[in-house]
Amino acid sequence: MTITRCIACGLRQYALSSTCRRCRAEIGISIVEIPLLNEGHLEHPSQSSLQFGQVLRRMRLRQGKTQALVAASGRLGRAHLSRIEANLSTPNLDTLLRILQALGADCLYVRLRKQPSDPAAEPM
Ligand SMILES: [Zn+2]
Numbered sequence: 001m002t003i004t005r006c007i008a009c010g011l012r013q014y015a016l017s018s019t020c021r022r023c024r025a026e027i028g029i030s031i032v033e034i035p036l037l038n039e040g041h042l043e044h045p046s047q048s049s050l051q052f053g054q055v056l057r058r059m060r061l062r063q064g065k066t067q068a069l070v071a072a073s074g075r076l077g078r079a080h081l082s083r084i085e086a087n088l089s090t091p092n093l094d095t096l097l098r099i100l101q102a103l104g105a106d107c108l109y110v111r112l113r114k115q116p117s118d119p120a121a122e123p124m
Helices: 039-043 052-062 067-073 078-085 093-102
Strands: 003-005 012-014
Touching: 052 078, 052 093, 067 078, 067 093, 078 093
Parallel strands: none
Antiparallel strands: 003 012
16 A cells, blocks of 8 residues: 655655545645744844745655755755755745745745725725
């Protein structure tokens, strides 16, 4: 029987169904949310509002991939990837996209939410 690893939660399991036994995600597909604003952003406006590092690290670990493997596949140095994961270095867009592709990403979603100040939110 085929053993597969859920890329959403990392659980290794027999490929018995199309959804993960633990997290119910569709096997082979994972959607990752990265909030644009976080708590630290308001206290330290100079800090980037995007803290990608720990998200990238979590995605990599859940897939059981080493930094060396992802760095090689994304064509960057392992030490550079290590600094990005630790939020010590901010990747440029090109590097970020190569890391995401090395982690298996094939699409980015942006969620828009109507704001109270948005004219479109006012009643007719
Ligand atoms: Zn899962």
